[in-house]
Amino acid sequence: MKLSQVRDLLDAVVLSGESHLEEEVHSGFGCDLMSDVLCFAREDAILLTGLVNKQVLNTADMANMNSIIFVRDKMPSQEMIDMARERNLLVMSTKYILFESCGILYTNGLKGAHLR
């Protein structure tokens, strides 16, 4: 599905990287443990997390994951948004909890981005 559809399904606010919204995405990885993202997530997937700090952006960037969705209404700081813009990362925030966010996207066809 397109990232714009992800935004609509999760009723999310886009904070940076609007130019990515017309790109397609096929899988997602939901996790608050960045160590596991670096170990187990496939590239080009959406990262859904409730953890909000700069290392989330670094993790996504190093793992070639260009879109991040902060769940549970978590909002990154302006410094993080600026950093995301500089790195051309799409960042969104949704009111849904991690379980609901993943469930909504999975039900609509997104697969798990487990690196096998």
Next chain:
Amino acid sequence: MSYELVFDVKRGDFDTAGEASRKIKRTLQQLGVSNKVIRKVSIAGYEGEMNLAIHSSGGRIVLQVGEEELVLTIEDVGPGIANIDLAMTAGWSTAGDEVRQMGFGAGMGLPNMKNNADSFEISSKIGEGTKIVMKFFV
């Protein structure tokens, strides 16, 4: 070796941790290295950089770019690892709560570095430091 980049990493500086890995990734992109190799080097380098910030008394990351391989060296000035076999065990970590709250300290760093590199060597001496040398074939 035709190209070398050196980055110093300070202990406990989580505000700038990740900068070295980002610069390494951008450099490899500019050099036209394949995405597959860049991802492996970026992840291994970032795990190493976080380890320096979390566990070491300070250290440095050196990237050497050659015709056939990239060599990434992560070296610190202490405190050293008492039991390397234990440190290489997935899930084993000495990281504190502050680090875990950042999403790290799960004991996956060293195994993940080894997993991403084509060759991985680690040596350590208590009171002196730890040195990791990883090679990636391009």
